Amino acid sequence: MSTAALPTDISTIPTKRPFNFGRWFSQTGWRHVVGVVMVIFSLFPIIFVISSSLNPNGTLTGSNALFSTIGLDSYIRILNxxxxxxxxxxxxxxxxxxxxxxxxxxxxxxxxxxxxxxxxxxxxxxxxxxxxxxxxxxxxxxxxxxxxxxxxxxxxxxxxxxxxxxxxxxxxxxxxxxxxxxxxxxxxxxxxxxxxxxxxxxxxxxxxxxxxxxxxxxxxxxxxxxxxxxxxxxxxxxxxxxxxxxxxxxxxxxxxxxxxxxxxxxxxxxxxxxxxxxxxxxxxxxxxxxxxxxxxxxxxxx
CATH class of the missing domain: 1.10.3720.10 (MetI-like)
Structure with missing residues (x-):
């Protein structure tokens, strides 16, 4: 029974390169940034409408500050x-x-x-x-x-x-x-x-x-x-x-x-x-x- 000889030269073993932020950003990081920006851009109108629907004053004046006032008066009013x-x-x-x-x-x-x-x-x-x-x-x-x-x-x-x-x-x-x-x-x-x-x-x-x-x-x-x-x-x-x-x-x-x-x-x-x-x-x-x-x-x- 024979076994294969293990390599003794450790220089041939690949080493993991240290993390480089610039290289990561140029390859894949910018895609994450674009994705996050697009998600925020898509969700903002929805969040603004939900905040506006929870505004008991019935106007858009207080909706500039999202969820500054919360109430279900609008839902009750439109249903009744x-x-x-x-x-x-x-x-x-x-x-x-x-x-x-x-x-x-x-x-x-x-x-x-x-x-x-x-x-x-x-x-x-x-x-x-x-x-x-x-x-x-x-x-x-x-x-x-x-x-x-x-x-x-x-x-x-x-x-x-x-x-x-x-x-x-x-x-x-x-x-x-x-x-x-x-x-x-x-x-x-x-x-x-x-x-x-x-x-x-x-x-x-x-x-x-x-x-x-x-x-x-x-x-x-x-x-x-x-x-x-x-x-x-x-x-x-x-x-x-x-x-x-x-x-x-x-x-x-x-x-x-x-x-x-x-x-x-x-x-x-x-x-x-x-x-x-x-x-x-x-x-x-x-x-x-x-x-x-x-x-x-x-x-x-x-």
Whole structure:
């Protein structure tokens, strides 16, 4: 039994270099600094709104010193004020945003599957049209949307003005284009061999889509649902045009009434409403966070 000889020359053993702050900062340290600055920059508006919502005076004057005064008067006032139907606004927002996000995901997935897996006349023109239409902001079509919904309301009152169904249809028309193109890139990353194997076993397009493809593209579906939900909750222009009655309005439209009069603006109650309106978005984001990174990056490279 023989053993290998151990090296006797200790000069060949690498030694750990002493810590050099300049070298560390030039390689990785500056990234930490940039990250900390960006986190502070992103969190400051949120902290300021929370501090403002806890200000019992109802103004922004005392909010310059963060959390100088703390009270729940603003939350109690906005929840109990009969002239501010916060809970109906909150319910309307959840209904409109929830239905819009689910319908956007379902219809967008159907369109993306067709563009990705099927070859038909006008396919390339359809994809280019989706991209070109997104170049124009939605505010350019506000007048046309109002006239269209108003005319449809004369024939079908259930989707006319002052109806949530009409607002949802408008949101679907504006969101399907960009979301379809986003999901189209992700669908292309799914190997077509899976489809061919399923077709050999006798499966049709509907069965392949609902039983196989939807499970594989779950990350992008979660991302589209989250983006659609956030966009619908924050949307103001179209909702303010189509919904003018107080009881049918959403939070984005209703809360502006608290600050529409500069002399009697209740910024503290407005901030409290904004904080409570953000809770469903935060909850949905935390629930879908495991899908977000994969859904945003996997479709970037085919």
């Amino acid at each position: 004020d009969p002239q501010v139907p916060f809970m109906p606004w909150f319910g309307n927002t959840l209904i409109v945003a929830g239905i819009t996000s689910v319908a956007t995901v379902f219809l967008g997935a159907l369109a993306a599957y067709a563009f990705s897996r099927m070859r038909f006349k006008g396919r390339r023109f359809g994809l280019m049209s989706i991209v070109i239409v997104q170049m124009f902001p939605q505010i350019l079509a506000v007048v046309a949307i109002f006239l269209l919904v108003s005319t449809l309301g004369d024939w079908f009152p259930s989707i006319g003005l002052e109806t949530h169904a009409g607002l949802i249809l408008v949101y679907l028309g504006g969101a399907l284009g960009v979301n379809t193109y986003l999901m189209y890139g992700f669908f292309n990353t799914i190997p077509k061999d899976i489809d061919e194997a399923a077709k050999i076993d006798g499966a049709g397009h509907a069965r392949i889509f609902f039983t196989i493809i939807l499970r594989l593209v779950a990350p992008i579906l979660a991302v589209v649902a989250l983006l659609s939900f956030i966009a619908t909750v924050n949307e103001f222009v179209v909702a303010s045009v189509l919904l003018t009655e107080t009881d049918s309005q959403t939070l984005a439209v209703g809360l502006t009434k608290l600050v529409s009069n500069p002399r009697y603006a209740d910024w503290s109650a407005f901030s409290a409403g904004a904080v409570m309106a953000a809770l469903p978005v935060v909850a949905l984001f935390l629930f879908l966070q495991k899908y977000i990174v994969g859904g945003l990056t996997a479709g970037a490279v085919k």
